[in-house]
Amino acid sequence: MNISCLCNAVQIRISAEPIAQFWCHCADCQSVHGAAYVAESIYPATGVEIVSGETTRFALKRTPRISCARCSTRLLVELPEIEMRAVNGYLLKDLFKPALHIHCSEAAAPVKDGLPHFATKPAAFGGDDRMVDW
Numbered sequence: 001m002n003i004s005c006l007c008n009a010v011q012i013r014i015s016a017e018p019i020a021q022f023w024c025h026c027a028d029c030q031s032v033h034g035a036a037y038v039a040e041s042i043y044p045a046t047g048v049e050i051v052s053g054e055t056t057r058f059a060l061k062r063t064p065r066i067s068c069a070r071c072s073t074r075l076l077v078e079l080p081e082i083e084m085r086a087v088n089g090y091l092l093k094d095l096f097k098p099a100l101h102i103h104c105s106e107a108a109a110p111v112k113d114g115l116p117h118f119a120t121k122p123a124a125f126g127g128d129d130r131m132v133d134w
């Protein structure tokens with residue numbers, strides 16, 4: 001499957017199934033996206049490839065993020081410590097099917113829906129499985 005940034009300058013090929021899709025409420029995502037929370041879909045790093053277009057790389061705190069050099073669409077987050085890449089779920093349109101919320105302890109506001117709300121992350125992703133009360 002190929003996806004692109006909003007100006008179509010950058011093309012990205014996704015050749016793996018997502019490991020997880022979720023809403024992230026971390027302070028880093030909030031600042032970089034200018035949003036209360038963001039859509040993320042994570043894949044094995046080898047399953048996500050930038051095939052064309054110029055990109056820029058920027059880390060606000062610790063997480064390197066890759067954007068289109070022309071339209072600034074947020075494209076990817078690099079997660080080298082776990083050999084994964086997170087794709088901006090917004091670019092997946094109907095294929096973004098979030099199953100959980102993470103980093104809810106940093107949330108700007110509660111988002112009440114039927115999904116699990118992890119305070120940090122699931123233990124399977126290096127978190128502690130704690131939940132928040134909303």
Ligand SMILES: [Zn+2]
Binds near residue numbers: 006009069070071072
């Ligand atoms: Zn672009």
Ligand SMILES: [Zn+2]
Binds near residue numbers: 024026029
């Ligand atoms: Zn985040």
